[in-house]
Amino acid sequence: MALFVDPYPPFGDGPYPATIDVREPAQPRDRATIAVRLLLAIPHLVLLSFLLLGWLVTTVIAWFAILFTRSYPASLYSFGAGVMRWSLRVEAYLLLLVDDYPPFALD
Secondary structure: OOOOOOOOOOOOOOOOOOOOOOOOOOOOHHHHHOOOOOOOOOOHHHHHHHHHHHHHHHHHHHHHHHHHHHOHHHHHHHHHHHHHHHHHHHHHHHHHOOOOOOOOOOO
């Protein structure tokens, strides 16, 4: 995704380079935060809309850089990976996979 890795994903049930470990929550969920979770995520969603637009532009720039220099520029790579991390944290929060409020950070 977004030129982050070179190998083509395997077909079937073979090993995959990325994994995820989802654990059951240790304590019961706080129902009050579940009810207003979408409202709490609005600041993240507004900032992410701008960051995702910037990521789209930098990915196109990175594609040309890879085409001519055969390497992904480190600053563009860290920006793209940071935006992806931030968006995945917010997505996990909205999908009720985690209870911790996501930080406003690319790292």
